[in-house]
Amino acid sequence: MTPSVSERTIAAAFERELIHISFEYIAPLYLVTPQTKATVKYGQIVASIREIGLVEPIVVTRDRNDPKMYILLDGHLRFEALKDHGETAAQCIVSTDDEAFTYNKRISRLATIQEHKMILRALTLGVPEERLARALNVNIKTLQEKRRLLDGICSEAADLLKDKQVALTGFRILKKMKPPRQIEAARLMVAMNKYTINYARSLLAATPENQLIAGATPKNFKGISREQLDLMENESANLEREVRLVENTFGIDHLNLVLARGYVTKLLSNARIRRYLALHHEEFLPEFEKITKREAFGS
Structure with missing residues (x-):
């Protein structure tokens, strides 16, 4: 008997409480190399921890083979930065899913515009620019540019890029x-x-x-003539039109493909039809099988 909606339970993705765990009981999935520690990203994490402490807890899961141990799923750089800072334990989120790939696939990293809004919020709350710059491991000039990120960017373009990883220079270019x-x-x-x-x-x-806005001139590309730039402009306009056409029909096209795949799968589940195809249309059978496999892996 199928359980009713009220009888069904949804498994929680994380345990309810944060746990303070000693680093000796946490096993990382990989080692952070000296080359990684020399990157800007690692330096920003170190600066943030030094200035304001750990903002985002590291994520672990319980080791099924050893109840005392935990496996580090997310936060390897934070884990190493804390150790380098002299810490021996930290607050952790305990995930009920022990597959790091599954966990990381669902993580949305902070986009450029989201960081901009975070900076504005911190400044509004009275955090000094100098302290915020130290926490982000950037100089004051870069912080101020991040604060003014959307000055000169129209709201429609900002909305399209709100969750994208666009560099500061990319926004400078758009402002032209x-x-x-x-x-x-x-x-x-x-x-x-x-x-x-x-x-x-x-x-x-x-x-x-x-x-282009007044006074904005694009940088000349070596080896590209005016005619080639005009061609790029036309191709860009054509691509824009094609994108709009795809957007208009994407929903119904996707639905039709799902229905077609389901129909092919149902056909191949019939032994008589499969045998007929093998005898009379053997070139079709492998292609139909590919379609059913794609459906299985696409969900």
Whole structure:
């Protein structure tokens, strides 16, 4: 008998309480190399811990083979930074899922615009710029630029990029464009899933002068003629139109594909149909099997 909705229970992803765990009982999944410790990201974590302590607890799961031990799922850099700072224990979130891949796949890292809003919030609450800069391991000039990140960016473009990892330089480039072109460029970044500085520069290079703000001139690319830039501009416009067409039909197309895959799967589950295909259309059977496999792995 199938249990009713009221009888079903949903398993919690984490234990309810934070636990203070000694580092000797935490086993990391990998070692943090000296090269990693030399990166800017690690330096920012060290500076943040030194200035304001641990903000985001590290995530562990209980070792099924040893009840005293825990496996470190997320926060290897924080774990090492705490040890380097002389700490011997920390507050931890205990996950009920012991698969690090599954956990990390669901993590959304802080995007550039989200960091900008966090900085504005901290400054509004009265945190001095100097202390915030030390916590983020950046100089005052960089902090001020992060604070002014969206000055000159239209709200529609900002909304498109609100959860994307776009570099500060990328936003500087977008600010050279007028709002309609900013929106087009942001849509192209999202459609191509490319947020690099070079891609932003290529979009700027392909932008007509009448879509640039006063005094903004794109950097000349060596070996690229005006004709090639015009071609890039046309291709950019064509891609923008194609993206809009895809957006308009994506939902129904996806539904049709799901239904078609389900139908093919049902056909292949029939032994007589499978045997008929093997005898009379053997070239179709492997392709149908690929479709059913894709459905199984796509969920």
